[in-house]
Amino acid sequence: EVxxxxxxxxxxxxxxxxxxxxxxxxFTFSSYWMSWVRQAPGQGLEWVANIKQDGSEKYYVxxxxxxxxxSRDNAKNSLYLQMxxxxxxxxxxxxxxxxxxxGGYYRxxxxxxxxxxxxx
Amino acid sequence: xxxxxxxxxxxxxxxxxxxxxxxxxxxxxxxWLAWFQQKPGKAPKLLIYAASTxxxxxxxxxxxxxxxxxxxxxxxxxxxxxxxxxYCQQANSFPPGLTFGGGTKVEIK
Numbered sequence: 001e002v003x004x005x006x007x008x009x010x011x012x013x014x015x016x017x018x019x020x021x022x023x024x025x026x027f028t029f030s031s032y033w034m035s036w037v038r039q040a041p042g043q044g045l046e047w048v049a050n051i052k053q054d055g056s057e058k059y060y061v062x063x064x065x066x067x068x069x070x071s072r073d074n075a076k077n078s079l080y081l082q083m084x085x086x087x088x089x090x091x092x093x094x095x096x097x098x099x100x101x102x103g104g105y106y107r108x109x110x111x112x113x114x115x116x117x118x119x120x
Numbered sequence: 121x122x123x124x125x126x127x128x129x130x131x132x133x134x135x136x137x138x139x140x141x142x143x144x145x146x147x148x149x150x151x152w153l154a155w156f157q158q159k160p161g162k163a164p165k166l167l168i169y170a171a172s173t174x175x176x177x178x179x180x181x182x183x184x185x186x187x188x189x190x191x192x193x194x195x196x197x198x199x200x201x202x203x204x205x206x207y208c209q210q211a212n213s214f215p216p217g218l219t220f221g222g223g224t225k226v227e228i229k
Contacts, residue, residue, distance in 0.1 A: 044222050099214075104212055105218055
């Protein structure tokens with residue numbers, strides 16, 4: 001059974017840093033693109049970062065470029081999101097998701113999410 | 121970037137009603153579109169991919185159609201458990217991102 005479990009969320013002051021983790025199981029982690037998606041309170045879904053199977057390609061939404069870094073450790077079946085210089089508008093539930101290629105690219109499995117609150 | 125426009129932003133319907141949600145993209149994406157269901161307090165769930173293919177386990181009252189720039193998600197007979205927000209996602213232009221529509225909240229009258 002595919003499982004994705006996020007951790008590391010919490011309350012952080014503006015300007016602070018935090019690292020989110022996502023533990024994957026039930027599939028060959030190193031064979032898939034992975035993604036971070038966030039959802040601000042009462043808002044829609046926004047993709048944050050995507051990383052290729054071997055970590056050689058990383059992409060970010062404009063609003064987090066230069067502040068967030070996505071990485072992965074295929075030996076540990078883990079995905080990470082290092083978040084620096086956090087702002088109030090980064091407050092959201094952060095989901096990790098697997099990206100399946102089946103003609104097109106689809107986020108087919110999602111974790112339950114971890115909540116980040118940026119506030120003083 | 122491909123822009124995604126969903127309508128309506130919300131819909132209220134009775135149990136048994138037919139509900140239709142539309143998604144329009146700013147570029148031709150062939151049939152590379154997905155639909156997600158997000159129930160309150162839960163993670164999104166993939167419902168449909170390739171515009172019309174139901175993900176395993178999804179009830180047959182859900183269907184998707186369309187190609188090019190115009191797509192539709194239909195719930196043929198609304199059930200109480202369908203209370204959720206539905207999102208479309210383009211699946212064609214990647215990388216860098218796979219953008220979502222703004223969502224459609226389905227409420228039960």
